[in-house]
Amino acid sequence: MDTRQAIRQQMRDARRALSAEQQTQAEHQLATQLVNFCALKQLSRVALYLSFDGEIGTKAAIQALWQADVQVALPILHPFSQGHLLFIDYRPDTPMRCNRYGIQEPQLDCSAVIPLAQLDAIFTPLVAFDSRGNRLGMGGGFYDRTLASDHAPKAYGLAHPIQEQRALPVESWDQPLHGIITSDKIFEL
Ligand SMILES: Nc1nc2c(c(=O)[nH]1)N(C=O)[C@@H](CNc1ccc(C(=O)N[C@@H](CCC(=O)O)C(=O)O)cc1)CN2
Ligand SMILES: Nc1ncnc2c1ncn2[C@@H]1O[C@H](COP(=O)(O)OP(=O)(O)OP(=O)(O)O)[C@@H](O)[C@H]1O
Numbered sequence: 347m348d349t350r351q352a353i354r355q356q357m358r359d360a361r362r363a364l365s366a367e368q369q370t371q372a373e374h375q376l377a378t379q380l381v382n383f384c385a386l387k388q389l390s391r392v393a394l395y396l397s398f399d400g401e402i403g404t405k406a407a408i409q410a411l412w413q414a415d416v417q418v419a420l421p422i423l424h425p426f427s428q429g430h431l432l433f434i435d436y437r438p439d440t441p442m443r444c445n446r447y448g449i450q451e452p453q454l455d456c457s458a459v460i461p462l463a464q465l466d467a468i469f470t471p472l473v474a475f476d477s478r479g480n481r482l483g484m485g486g487g488f489y490d491r492t493l494a495s496d497h498a499p500k501a502y503g504l505a506h507p508i509q510e511q512r513a514l515p516v517e518s519w520d521q522p523l524h525g526i527i528t529s530d531k532i533f534e535l
Contacts, residue, residue, distance in 0.1 A: 349515050350482060350485075350515060350517075351485075353473070353474050353482060353511060353514070353515075354473050354474070354482065354484070354485065357473045357474045357482075357508075357509055357511075358399060358400065358473060360400075360508050360509075361399070361400035361401065361402075361506055361508065361509060362399065362400035363400075364400060364506065364508075369400075369402075369403060370403070371529070372402050372403065372506055372529040373402065373403030373404075373405065373406045373407075373529075374406050375529035375530065376402055376403070376404070376406070376407050376504065376527070376528075376529050377406035377407040377409070377410040378410075379527050379528075379529070379532065380407045380410070380411065380469070380504075380527065381407070381410045381411060381414050381416075383502075383527060383532065384411060384414065384416050384467075385414070387466075387467070388466075389416065389466040389467050390415070390416055390417060390466060391416070391417040391419065391460070391464060391465055391466050392411070392416060392417070392418060392419070392465060392466055392467045392468070392469060393418075393419045393420070393421065393433050393460075393465050393467070393468040393469060394407065394408055394411075394418050394419070394420060394436075394469050395420060395421055395449075395469070395470070395471050396420060396449060396450045396451070397471070398447075398448065398449050401471050401504075401505075402504055402505055402506050402528070402529065404469075404504065408436070412437075412438070417435065418435075418436045419433040419434060419435055419436055419460045419465060420433065420434055420436045420451060420452055421433055421434075421451070421488070421492075422434055422445070422451040422452055422454060423445050423446065423451070423488075425454060429486065429487055429488060429491055430488070430491055430492070431488050431489070431491075431492050432454075432459055433459070433460045433462070433465060434451075434452040434454070434455065434458045434459060434460065435458040435459075435460055436452055440452045440453075440458070441453045441455075461497070462492070462495055462497040462498050462499070463497040463499075465499045466499055467499050467500050467501070467502060468489075468492070468493070468498065468499060468500075468501045468502075469501075469502050469503075469504050469527070470483070470489045470493075470501055470502070470503050470504070470523070471483065471484075471489075471503075471504065472503040472504070472505055472509065472526075473509065474509050474510075474511045474514060475503050475505055475509060475510060475511070475514070475523070475526045476510065476511050476512065476513050476514045477510070477533055478513070478522070478535070479503075479522040479523040479524065479525065479526065479533070479535040480513075480514040480516050480520065480522060480523075481503050481514075481520065481521070481522070481523050482511075482514050487519070489501070489521070490519050490520060490521050493521035494519070494521055500524040500525075501521070501523050501524055502523060502524055502525045502526065502527055503523045503525075503526040503527070504526075504527055504528075505526060505527075505528050506528060506529065507528045507529065507530055507531065509528075510528075522535070523535070
């Protein structure tokens with residue numbers, strides 16, 4: 347198993363091992379962090395994602411951002427451009443479906459697609475991060491392809507503090523983050 351794969355395995359196991367209580371607390375702390383961050387940076391339209399596999403919970407943050415009048419978009423797996431994401435405007439009544447990985451995503455509605463250039467920031471999931479803004483994801487390259495676009499806004503990773511690694515191995519295609527937001531800290535780069 348290569349180093350990246352080994353780190354993925356270790357970090358996915360560690361975040362899945364957090365208790366329900368720890369997960370709930372982290373989710374609420376993250377919501378406060380994100381609302382404050384969006385207010386400070388004057389972000390009015392941001393991409394988030396629905397968590398799975400022990401990822402820090404985003405539901406409380408989405409509710410809190412809606413309350414604060416921040417528009418939220420969610421990624422869906424692109425219907426024909428393999429390995430790419432599309433971002434869809436997400437509202438309380440948006441019809442959802444389960445994608446190939448078992449993650450909830452909005453049903454494709456072309457009129458609700460938000461072009462990258464219209465997003466003020468993208469908050470990304472991640473498996474591991476380091477203090478330089480390097481990000482290791484699930485291995486699909488979805489966010490690397492998205493963030494490689496000239497139209498991509500700044501990207502901030504969301505994570506549990508335990509997902510920090512001292513120094514991640516970096517590949518040529520990896521897109522560094524502009525910051526990482528955890529339940530107890532904001533790293534800005
Ligand atoms: N919540 C969330 N949504 C997201 C991502 C994410 O990391 N988190 N993604 C970030 O890119 C995209 C989905 N990428 C994913 C890539 C691999 C696997 C996964 O479970 N891989 C299995 C193998 C499954 C298979 O091949 O069928 C595995 O590694 O065990 C899941 C999601 C888009 N949406
Ligand atoms: N901009 C790109 N164009 C084409 N292929 C890419 C690009 N970025 C990444 N890839 C490919 O995607 C594959 C997976 O990359 P990597 O392991 O870094 O994904 P990841 O960051 O862990 O996953 P994700 O972004 O989905 O969470 C690699 O084989 C890489 O070659």
